[in-house]
Amino acid sequence: MTMSDDGEVAGDRVIDSPPARRPQQEDFDTSYRTGTPPWDIGRPQAAFVRLLEAGEFHGPVLDVGCGTGEHALMAAAAGFVAVGIDAAPTAIELAQAKAAQRSLEVRFEVGDALDLSGLATQFETVLDCGLFHVFDDDDRARFVSSLHGVVVPGGRYFMLCFSDRQPGDWGPRRVRQDELRHGFADGWRVDAIEATALEITISAEGAQAWLASFTRM
Numbered sequence: 341m342t343m344s345d346d347g348e349v350a351g352d353r354v355i356d357s358p359p360a361r362r363p364q365q366e367d368f369d370t371s372y373r374t375g376t377p378p379w380d381i382g383r384p385q386a387a388f389v390r391l392l393e394a395g396e397f398h399g400p401v402l403d404v405g406c407g408t409g410e411h412a413l414m415a416a417a418a419g420f421v422a423v424g425i426d427a428a429p430t431a432i433e434l435a436q437a438k439a440a441q442r443s444l445e446v447r448f449e450v451g452d453a454l455d456l457s458g459l460a461t462q463f464e465t466v467l468d469c470g471l472f473h474v475f476d477d478d479d480r481a482r483f484v485s486s487l488h489g490v491v492v493p494g495g496r497y498f499m500l501c502f503s504d505r506q507p508g509d510w511g512p513r514r515v516r517q518d519e520l521r522h523g524f525a526d527g528w529r530v531d532a533i534e535a536t537a538l539e540i541t542i543s544a545e546g547a548q549a550w551l552a553s554f555t556r557m
Contacts, residue, residue: 369431378511403469468497
């Protein structure tokens, strides 16, 4: 049998379906150029606001996969040195315009989250809203390694990602708790993984998500 490209069986062989393609830089940039993507809610995520109010931020702060910069801008408004990095040039342009409009000093750069060494800066706090869940397994490992290189020992990484509790198959890849624990098993301490909501423009209830926190060892 053989199997068609979508995984059907034919003949006497089984051919695996091709893996889902990870979104590329141009995909995300197009999302910002042609409209407002669902994750760009125009304000900080409530889960990250609660972290700030609880005193969990320490500076400098990196907003990785920052989009139009709301979390870096929130950190800057609270008095922290803040940096935002994103692969989408249009998102960075929008973030820079927001910083100018709000008279906030934030360093926004187009860059690759899989190679954060180019920032030449060490961070005490890293915020990730919706970046980790776009990576495939290989890039997850590269990202965690890249992250480890720019976070000071004792520094914290806070992640909001789609949860496997979210029904349906729309949106990004769902993430399980055991995947998070496995991915950060070396060089990190898993502090907490809590169920929360990821706010999005297309649903008043938001998406089921994990708020995960890790300490760099």
